[in-house]
Amino acid sequence: MPRAHSPLENRTVVVTGAARGLGAAQARALARRGARLALLGHERPALEAVAASLPTPALAVEADVTDEGALREAAETVRARLGPPSAVVANAGIAEGGPFARQDMATWRRVVDVNLTGSALTAHTFLPDLRETAGYYLQIASLASLGAAPLMSAYCAAKAGVEAFAHALRAEEAHHGLAVGIAYMNWTDTDLIRDADRHAALHELRAHLPPPARRVHPVDAVAEHLARAVERRSTAVYVPAWLRLAQLARPALPSLVLRATRRALPGTETEKPLHPTGLLGAGGRADRDAGPPR
Numbered sequence: 475m476p477r478a479h480s481p482l483e484n485r486t487v488v489v490t491g492a493a494r495g496l497g498a499a500q501a502r503a504l505a506r507r508g509a510r511l512a513l514l515g516h517e518r519p520a521l522e523a524v525a526a527s528l529p530t531p532a533l534a535v536e537a538d539v540t541d542e543g544a545l546r547e548a549a550e551t552v553r554a555r556l557g558p559p560s561a562v563v564a565n566a567g568i569a570e571g572g573p574f575a576r577q578d579m580a581t582w583r584r585v586v587d588v589n590l591t592g593s594a595l596t597a598h599t600f601l602p603d604l605r606e607t608a609g610y611y612l613q614i615a616s617l618a619s620l621g622a623a624p625l626m627s628a629y630c631a632a633k634a635g636v637e638a639f640a641h642a643l644r645a646e647e648a649h650h651g652l653a654v655g656i657a658y659m660n661w662t663d664t665d666l667i668r669d670a671d672r673h674a675a676l677h678e679l680r681a682h683l684p685p686p687a688r689r690v691h692p693v694d695a696v697a698e699h700l701a702r703a704v705e706r707r708s709t710a711v712y713v714p715a716w717l718r719l720a721q722l723a724r725p726a727l728p729s730l731v732l733r734a735t736r737r738a739l740p741g742t743e744t745e746k747p748l749h750p751t752g753l754l755g756a757g758g759r760a761d762r763d764a765g766p767p768r
Contacts, residue, residue, distance in 0.1 A: 480507040480508050480509075480705060481705055482504060482507040482508055482509040482560075482561070482701075482704065482705055483507065483508030483509070484508060484509075484510065485508075485509050485510065485560040485561065485607075486509070486510045486511075486512060486552065486556040486557050486558065486559045486560055486561075487504050487509040487510070487511055487512070487559060487560065487561040487562070487563065487704065488511075488512045488514060488552060488559045488561070488562040488563065488596075488600060489501050489504070489511060489512070489513055489514070489562075489563045489565055490514045490515060490539050490562075490563065490564055490565050490566035490592070490596055491514075491515050491539075491565040491566030491567060491757065492511075492513035492514060492515050492521060492524060492565065493513070493515045493516060493517045493520035493521050493524065493757070493760070494520060494524075494664075494665065494756060494757060495662075495664035495665060495666065495693060495755075495757065496565060496614070496662055496664055496693055496696060496697060496700075497513075497515065497563075497565045497566070498513075498524045499693045499694050499696070499697035500563060500565060500697045500700055500701060501513055501524055501525075501528060501532070502524075502527070502528065502694070502697065503694070503697040503698050503700070503701035504701050504704065505528040505529055505530045505532065506529070506701075507701060507705060508530060509530060509561075510530055510531045510532065510533075510556045510557070511525065511528055511530065511531075511532040511533070512532075512533045512535060512548075512552040512555075512556055512559065513525055513532060513533065513534050513535065514535050514536075514537050514539070514545075514548055514566070514596075515536070515537070515539075515566060516536065516538065516757075516760040516761060516764050517536070517760050518534060518536040521534035521535070521536065522534040531556065533551070533552065533555050533556055535548045535551055535552065538592075538764060538767050539564075539566045539588060539592030539593070539595060539596055540587050540588055540591055540592045540595065540767055541767035542595055542599070543767075544767065545595055545596065545599040546599060548599075549599050549600055549603070553603065558603035558606050558607055559600055559603045559604065559607065559609060560604075560607040560609045560610070561604075561609055561610040561611070561612065561704050562596060562597070562600045562603075562604060562609070562610075562611050562612070563612045563614065563700070563704065564592075564593040564596045564597065564611070564612065564613050564614060564636070565614045566588060566589075566592050566593075566596070567588060567589045567592075567614065567629075567632075567757075568584070568585055568588045568589065568666075568753050568754070568755075568757060568758045568761050569585060569626065569628075569629040569666060569670070569753070569754050569755075569758065570582070570585055570628060570629070570750060570751055570752060570753050570754060570758070571625050571626055571670060571673060571676045571750070571751040571754065572625055572748060572749055572750030572751050573625060573748050573749075573750070574627045576748070576749060576750055577627070577628070577750055578750065581628075581750070581752070581753065582627070582628045583628075584753075584761070585628035585629055585632060585753075586628050586631060586632045586635070588632075588761065589629065589632035589633060589635075589636060590631075590632040590635040590636055590639070593613060593636050593639065594639055597611055597613075597639075597643060601647075601652075604647075604652050605647070605650045605651070605652055608650075608651035608652065609652060609653075610652070610653045610654075610655065610704060610707045611640075611643065611652065611653070611654045611655070612654075612655045612656075612657060612700065612703060612704055613636050613637070613639070613640035613654065613655065613656050613657065614636075614657050614659070614700075615633050615636055615637045615640070615656050615657055615658050615659075616629075616633040616658065616659055617658060617659065617660050617661075617687075617717060617720065618630040618633040618634070619633040619634050619636070619637040619656075619658060620658065620717070620720050620721060620724055620727065621720065621724065621727035621728065621730075621731060622634065622728070622731070623731060624731070624735045624739065625676060625748070626676075637656055640654050640655075640656045641656075644709075653707040653709075654709075655703055655704075655707065655708045655709055655710060655711065656709070656710050656711075657700055657703060657710075657711045657713070658710065658711070658712050658713070658717050658720075658721070659691075659696060659713045659717075660687065660689070660691060660713065660714060660717060661688070661689065661690040661691065662690065662691050662692075662693055662696045662713075663690050663691065663692055663693050664693055664755065665755040665756050665757070666754045666755035666757060666758065667690060667755075668755070669751075669754045669755045669758075670751070670754050670755075673751045676751065689714075691713065691714065696713050699711060699713045700713070
């Protein structure tokens with residue numbers, strides 16, 4: 475049932491990358507607040523299964539966030555079926571790990587394209603609706619936005635980019651009544667993270683972090699924090715809350731990361747040569763299988 479007096483009750487909310495993981499968990503958390511959900515992403519059957527499980531009206535729309543035409547069609551469908559969105563959560567993202575020197579650059583570009591360009595196209599497509607509703611745009615960023623890590627160059631570059639994009643969009647759109655928030659998250663228990671842990675280099679990367687930073691957080695708990703951010707139109711949300719301290723320590727993070735990886739990487743490379751992981755998780759495989767936008 476909707477939570478009492480939630481400002482999201484009977485409002486339309488768009489979530490991209492909603493077929494599974496954090497996107498699906500956010501859809502559930504937002505639906506519990508009475509929102510009508512428009513779920514965008516690859517894999518129509520998975521999107522429809524999530525939509526069917528929600529207690530409020532929900533719409534599954536298959537669309538690649540890097541395909542401007544597909545996003546325009548999706549937006550028209552959402553407006554016609556659910557009404558103009560009051561909030562959009564740019565959650566769609568993919569990742570690959572591995573040393574940059576051995577990367578397939580087409581895959582590297584795809585990671586940047588989905589995470590960064592896909593977020594910008596999502597915002598651009600729904601901007602007229604968010605202006606009309608004086609709405610809210612939540613950009614899903616990452617700890618990687620605050621401090622880049624080795625073996626994740628494309629993902630870190632893209633997440634730093636979406637943070638800068640969201641700051642710029644907020645400044646441009648404030649006088650239209652549109653609010654923009656950024657969500658900074660640490661490791662979240664999704665299939666992407668579980669897949670990353672199967673690869674020795676990425677597992678070691680996490681294992682060498684301080685104890686609070688290496689913890690993996692339950693996806694539903696993270697989604698609850700993000701849903702509250704949408705309710706409150708938060709400028710920034712940190713999950714867990716201590717990530718706010720990483721924001722304050724940001725100037726020191728590159729040297730700390732360098733010092734840690736200088737100790738850890740040589741041993742890892744000696745034991746086994748490091749290779750690119752390929753796109754991680756079921757979402758990464760779905761993006762690969764869908765191929766480039768037509």
